[in-house]
Amino acid sequence: MTPPSRLHIGAAYYPEHWPEERWPEDIRLMKAAGLTVVRMAEFAWSTMEPSEGQYNFDWLERAIARLAENDILTVLGTPTAAPPAWLVTQYPATLAVDETGRRVQFGNRCHACVNSPEFHAAVERFVTAMAKRFGPNPHVIGWQIDNEYNRVCYCDTCRLEFQQFLRRKYGSLENLNARWTTAYWSQTYSAWEQIPLPIGPHNPGLMLEFRRFVGASYRRFQKRQLDALRPHLKPSDRVTHNFMGWFGGFDHYELTADLDLAAWDWYIGSGHNDPLAQGVIHDLTRGFKRKNFWLMETQPGNVNWAGVNNSLYMGEAHAMAWQAVAHGAEAVLYWQWRSALGGQEQYHGTLVDPSGQPRPFYQEAQWLAREFAAVSDLLSGSEVRAQVAMLHDYDSRWSIEGQRHHRDFDYVEHFTHYYRPLAARNVNVDVLHADQPLDGYRLVIAPALIILNETRVRHLKAFVENGGHLVLTLRTGVKDEYNALLPSRPPGPLAELAGVEVEEYYALEMPVPVQGEWLTGSSLLWAERLQVLRPDCKVVARYQRANGWLDHQPAITETTGGTGRVWYVGVNLDTAAQTKLITRILNTAGIPQIESPPGVEIRTRRRPDGEEIYIVINHNRSGTRVRLPWNGYEHIGKRPVQGTFELPAYSTAVLTRK
């Protein structure tokens, strides 16, 4: 894979919605906006194959060529999220079945069962034809498989596949029955065919396996497409899928394992960007493959599907695009270019309106394109480097979501609660799968890592033994990989390392005050009563008067004995106390931080030659002055910067040090 030569800006373009006579004007406007890439065809199946085996690709080839004449490259999507009417009529079993047992109606999208053999056959045939035609095209630089995987199907085929999946994994029913404690409520299975697809709450072991099965189904579906596609691609082509950030329907690490690149679609919906909370989603996506990613879709102003489809403030999307780049994006594409006259998304934001004229937002895209062009070479090949890692795990998330214990306890929010103070101190963070080795990091935070396995325990122990600083939080080490409780006190196999164990946990009706030498605050939603196991484990804070059980008991601990350190945080602190705790931990671990005014984000990307690039983004609606403790050069405005400089509302500076 060759490194990207430029930072792309683009849009989703649907030439099939328009008469061909219009295309030159659209392309002229794209060029004038400064777009360098479009994504096309990801919903164009009925146009590309109007009836079985009758392919109609010429229009797309002409569109790609016209765009290329104007220096705009193409990413193609396989249109499998929108199987056409003729296909689902001819092969009714390709239609998915919903939780209530009803076949899904045709006319929206994602209506196919991704385990249907007939669907697989149709997809393989079509993708092969598309790949043969466009794989060698020099103007096509990448592919997107399908679009935003999300459908979960409950058809008979899926049920049989699930049973096979379990059979392969568990080998015997004795094993499965034991792992899931199926004697509970007489769930013991005596034949594989008896195992249902879970609808609503179910056995925790079965529920966790069902999530894994959904991921495995998508992975197999995606693999078929990759196998059809790859033989026809050029070596430099990259294949991706547009994921949906925190969407939790499947394990994204599994799905991205077979892709060249991760990508995601960033929509705010109602309201506005909360940069301290949204940055983590970019880091999450970058962590899927531990390299730069694409922002395949983002909102030009407003969406059409939220409660209130308000527009972002003027300039806000500009700052958002830079935030994506600062966290490792190599491309930013707006969805979509022009409002289609019909179809379901008539009121969505676009760059060009139904009349064919640029909308006010168009100028904002133009602004961004000019800046991307100015720093594209500088940023080429640069990557985010972090000394702090946060460990992320879909299994733990699903386990908690299945049994929250407090209805407001949310894995993603808890994760973000730890991310926010790091973001406010402008600390780069890698979000890693919890099984990754941890060498090279100074600080590792593992929020609510409820499910432990041997790999993660081994890595965490090695990390601390080698001098690493580790933060474990509440609900850690409660369960095994089958979603069964461990026969030990939490954090189970990490108790010895942390020097502490959890005697009891409490879902809270009211905040509980917490007090330490340098920490005052309260715990919300959750509190764990800790028992110190080792003399070198000291109590950082204790509960004050609460429910009796918690009164004056340890709430947060810190080991001080070895070369490394472990904090166990049995509380869910209020924002101010959380900031205090995390800042203290950052200082103890010796993590460099950068001061910035509120709403100003500073991130670094490192070039292959070792030079650090500072991306400074003003997420505020008004201008501000930023101070840096060094002199540098600003590459957008092409001017030297001495210490302090002015940053207008929603604007960005890209700096290197002198």
Ligand code: GLA
């Ligand atoms: C998703 C889809 C797009 C479009 C947008 C609208 O991201 O991938 O096709 O529907 O939402 O916000």
Ligand code: ZN
């Ligand atoms: Zn199905």
